[in-house]
Amino acid sequence: MSKLRVESYTLSIDGFGAGPEQSLENPLGIGGTRLHAWAFPTRTFQSKLFGKADGETGIDEDFAARGFDNVGAWIMGRNMFGPVRGPWPDESWKGWWGDNPVYHMPVFVLTHHPRAPLVMEGGTTFHFVTDGIHAALERAREAAGGRDVRIGGGADTIRQYLQERLIDELHIAISPIVLGSGERLFEGINLVELGYSCTRHAATEWATHLVLTRQ
Amino acid sequence: MSKLRVESYTLSIDGFGAGPEQSLENPLGIGGTRLHAWAFPTRTFQSKLFGKADGETGIDEDFAARGFDNVGAWIMGRNMFGPVRGPWPDESWKGWWGDNPVYHMPVFVLTHHPRAPLVMEGGTTFHFVTDGIHAALERAREAAGGRDVRIGGGADTIRQYLQERLIDELHIAISPIVLGSGERLFEGINLVELGYSCTRHAATEWATHLVLTRQ
Numbered sequence: 001m002s003k004l005r006v007e008s009y010t011l012s013i014d015g016f017g018a019g020p021e022q023s024l025e026n027p028l029g030i031g032g033t034r035l036h037a038w039a040f041p042t043r044t045f046q047s048k049l050f051g052k053a054d055g056e057t058g059i060d061e062d063f064a065a066r067g068f069d070n071v072g073a074w075i076m077g078r079n080m081f082g083p084v085r086g087p088w089p090d091e092s093w094k095g096w097w098g099d100n101p102v103y104h105m106p107v108f109v110l111t112h113h114p115r116a117p118l119v120m121e122g123g124t125t126f127h128f129v130t131d132g133i134h135a136a137l138e139r140a141r142e143a144a145g146g147r148d149v150r151i152g153g154g155a156d157t158i159r160q161y162l163q164e165r166l167i168d169e170l171h172i173a174i175s176p177i178v179l180g181s182g183e184r185l186f187e188g189i190n191l192v193e194l195g196y197s198c199t200r201h202a203a204t205e206w207a208t209h210l211v212l213t214r215q
Numbered sequence: 216m217s218k219l220r221v222e223s224y225t226l227s228i229d230g231f232g233a234g235p236e237q238s239l240e241n242p243l244g245i246g247g248t249r250l251h252a253w254a255f256p257t258r259t260f261q262s263k264l265f266g267k268a269d270g271e272t273g274i275d276e277d278f279a280a281r282g283f284d285n286v287g288a289w290i291m292g293r294n295m296f297g298p299v300r301g302p303w304p305d306e307s308w309k310g311w312w313g314d315n316p317v318y319h320m321p322v323f324v325l326t327h328h329p330r331a332p333l334v335m336e337g338g339t340t341f342h343f344v345t346d347g348i349h350a351a352l353e354r355a356r357e358a359a360g361g362r363d364v365r366i367g368g369g370a371d372t373i374r375q376y377l378q379e380r381l382i383d384e385l386h387i388a389i390s391p392i393v394l395g396s397g398e399r400l401f402e403g404i405n406l407v408e409l410g411y412s413c414t415r416h417a418a419t420e421w422a423t424h425l426v427l428t429r430q
Contacts, residue, residue, distance in 0.1 A: 013389075
């Protein structure tokens, strides 16, 4: 059965998944990049993001790697795709990830503003979905062909799928930093009522990894 | 210099320091006792709470022990002292901790309702402070005679002292459980603006320990 999964979503001690004032210069908000200090050195991130053959192994790498395992399509919110708000002024914004994005598979972007599919190098196509989270999930599942669907973020997108009990599993990492403000992933979310519990945890010097599973 | 410290304050993954529906039966709210699974087996808690000579050692114990090191007085909110709300109906409620409470030193209880000091066995005296958090801190510092003052909780009391930048150090533990609802320790608190950063962290199978220090 194809699962809907959140992977490598990292929170600060004070519960934020990105810093304040997200912008073109600071896609993850001020201080937000430090959240992912656990992930960057891993073999998976070194390979996927920077095309390098080397990288650290161990628990952090195990969690980074599982995020890409058996994934056949992605879903993300408009804000994760880019800093452009409102109707698309033109076709120039093509995501944060260059001509050959890290996904290499279909990516479904939730937006209120229609736009033609954007075919990138390396197998990534961004599809813009204007008819809601259920429609996006249906299309992503179909595109995934039996594999899992991964939700990239941001917090608001994850919360919408959580509230509908559509997420099967969330891997959350907690980094030992404070961000002060931003968007709280679990704001208004009652994980117990929604049926989630922590089914796995492991810690490293860089992060505490937790897997929440829906019963 | 005498410090104001929070110690062994434990949060769930979703950021709650106690479960919902705190009551006489569930002083820490529903599910709240599980938060402290890291602490109960430690030598410090076994000795302080249950009078036993044995207990686990290691990182969890190190953090439990530091919570009692060089502490000369406590401050706590009314709700941590007990479930009674409003004016004291009589003198019968004497805290959760029996005739010989775990503190063995002066404890300053923040309340809007005056009450005579309550002298318990073993050196604990509960003083009821009705003129606010600054007055309570002043009296606690004086009583501590140069040692540190520890804030027991709850979340609201800690937040009030945080907002006034009066807390020097917080030891927070994060337990790998979800509570779903309750009181969020860091609700409305901008730790970065208030000058706090994480200066130490260590994880065990049972909890991730973090020390936040004010610059």
